[in-house]
Amino acid sequence: MMGMNPRQMKKLMRQMGIRMEELEGVREVIIRLENREIVLRDPAVTVISAQGEKSYQIVPGSEEVRAVVEISEEDVRLVMEQTGVDRDTARKALEEANGDLAEAILKLTEE
Structure with missing residues (x-):
């Protein structure tokens, strides 16, 4: 498959039942874990469909x-x-103070 032009590659993938689609306008993807979030900004997102399953x-x-x-x-x-x-x-x-009550109250009373 090395040296195959992109057009041939797409045709071969279609024949194998694999579809790829680029999602346009994605601004961010958030992965939420138990104690943190990973924020991916301005990502390139491709949806790959094969045998009824989708992968991103x-x-x-x-x-x-x-x-x-x-x-x-x-x-x-x-x-x-x-x-x-x-x-x-x-x-x-509270969110800006990472849950610290005293800091949140002080910030709001100083304004």
């Missing part, structure tokens, strides 16, 4: 690993009570 080939433009912080409703309520902000603002402050 992902080539990232850039990669970022983020820790996942569990934020309880109790913590959100406490920040809301202490600072007088709405639920979304309290949750966002």
Whole structure:
């Protein structure tokens, strides 16, 4: 197969029942693990269909690993009570503070 031009390769793959399609406009792919997320930005994503099964080939433009912080409703309520902000603002402050109550409250009261 070395030296085969791309057109011949596509024809051969079609004959074998393998289809490849490039997904356009993909901005990011997120892989969620138990305690972190891997964010692949501006990836090239190819869908490969063979024998009724789909596979995805992902080539990232850039990669970022983020820790996942569990934020309880109790913590959100406490920040809301202490600072007088709405639920979304309290949750966002906790996320930015990696779940640290004191840091979230201080940040919101300093603004």
